[in-house]
Every structure is written in C-alpha cells, then in structure tokens.
Amino acid sequence: MRRWGTALAAMALAGAGLATTMGAAHAAAKPSAAAACATGWGSGEKSAQPAAHKPLENIRTGRHECFDRMVFDVKGGTAASRIGYRVAYVDTLYQDGSGEEIPVGGGAVLEIRVSAPSYDPETGAQTYPGRARKPLPGVNLTGYKTFKDTRFGSSFEGDTQVGLGVRARLPFRVFQSDGHVVVDVAHSWNAVR
Structure with a gap:
C-alpha cells in the first residue's frame, strides 16, 4: 500500500x-497585449512621381490599433499606373490656385497632394464632390485617436489637395496599392497597442 x-x-x-x-x-x-507598434516612419516629406493622371473617385478613412488611415481611391488605377503624391507637414495650408489660407483643426497639418484630379480629364465631369475649404464629404472622424480634421483644398492642374489635421506632428507613411494612395499616421512616436 x-x-x-x-x-x-x-x-x-x-x-x-x-x-x-x-x-x-x-x-x-x-503575443503580448502591449506589443509595440511600428513608428519608424519618420515625419519628413514623402513623394512619388506619377505615371498617369487618373480621376479621383473617393477619399475614405479607417482606424487601426497603431494608426489612423486615409485612402485615396483613384478610378482606373492599377499596379502598373503609378499615382504621384506629395505628403508633408506644413505650418499653414494654402489653397492651390488662389493662395488663400485654409484653416485646418488639430495640433499639426499634413498637406496631401495626389496626382488625381477630382474630375475626369477627358470629359471634365466631376468624379469627387469635394468643395474648397470644406470637410471631406462622407468622412466622419469621431472616435479617431490621431485624425482631428479634414479640408478639401482644391483640384488644380491635375492634382487634388487635401489638408489633414492631426493631433500632433507624428510619424507617417505613404504607399500605393493598385488604384489607391494610402496615408497612415501613427498614434504616437512610441505607440503600443
């Protein structure tokens, strides 16, 4: 026993x-619940040269664990047809063409220029309903951690200009995916999920 x-x-x-x-x-x-988010994007200007000017179809936003996202949908854009862009922090947003100041809320302002007019270059028909100095149509930033305000600047000489108000000067990245230009702005410099 x-x-x-x-x-x-x-x-x-x-x-x-x-x-x-x-x-x-x-x-x-x-995985750790407090895993680190990528923030090594920097806050300097980012740009790419266009291969063609296709019309802008929509601008939309989304929230992610580590960043807020703005997407420019370009009608007829493909992986082969690069879309040009220039994204940089500015002290003041000035409307292309008129040079008038456009107030944008937030602690810092990203000026986004995408080589896609808000009209069809062939017919002149409007493809995106943005209005100068007004918030982007259909974009609601309630609940976003980083994005605070949006303003349509203009569509001038083949480019569309947008002001994006963010909480502070934070790291951002820009990339293309087929017919889209994507702008991600991190929630902080040392973000954790």
Whole structure:
C-alpha cells in the first residue's frame, strides 16, 4: 500500500510540473497585449512621381490599433499606373490656385497632394464632390485617436489637395496599392497597442 501511495504522489507531482511547463509555454507563445507598434516612419516629406493622371473617385478613412488611415481611391488605377503624391507637414495650408489660407483643426497639418484630379480629364465631369475649404464629404472622424480634421483644398492642374489635421506632428507613411494612395499616421512616436 505504501508503494502505491508513493507512486501516486510522484505521478501527481509530475503532472503538476507538466501542467506548469505547458502553461508557461502557452503563455510564451501568445503575443503580448502591449506589443509595440511600428513608428519608424519618420515625419519628413514623402513623394512619388506619377505615371498617369487618373480621376479621383473617393477619399475614405479607417482606424487601426497603431494608426489612423486615409485612402485615396483613384478610378482606373492599377499596379502598373503609378499615382504621384506629395505628403508633408506644413505650418499653414494654402489653397492651390488662389493662395488663400485654409484653416485646418488639430495640433499639426499634413498637406496631401495626389496626382488625381477630382474630375475626369477627358470629359471634365466631376468624379469627387469635394468643395474648397470644406470637410471631406462622407468622412466622419469621431472616435479617431490621431485624425482631428479634414479640408478639401482644391483640384488644380491635375492634382487634388487635401489638408489633414492631426493631433500632433507624428510619424507617417505613404504607399500605393493598385488604384489607391494610402496615408497612415501613427498614434504616437512610441505607440503600443
């Protein structure tokens, strides 16, 4: 009887050790809830030269764990037809063409120029309903961590100009995906999820 008791006690201890080891391995395999977000994008100007001028179809925004996103949808854009852009922080947004100041809310202003007019270059028909000095149509920034305001600047000489008010001068990146120009602005310089 004593041998069975000792054997059962040894098995119980081994099982507890195995459960502890398995629990630790499982915890190590789980990603940390406070994983770091990428913020190495910098805050300097970013630009690309256009291959063609296709019409702007829409501007939309989205919220992510680490950044807020603005997407410019270009009608007929493909991976082969590069869309030009220039994105940079400015002290004041001045409307292309008129030179008038456009007030933009927030702690810092990103001026975004995309080589896609808000009209069809072939027909002159409007393709995006932006109005100078007004917020972007259909864009609601309620609940965003970084984005604070949007203003349509103009569509002048084949480019569309937008002012994006952000909380502060934060790192951002710009990239293209088929018929889209994407602008991501981080929530902070040292963001965590």
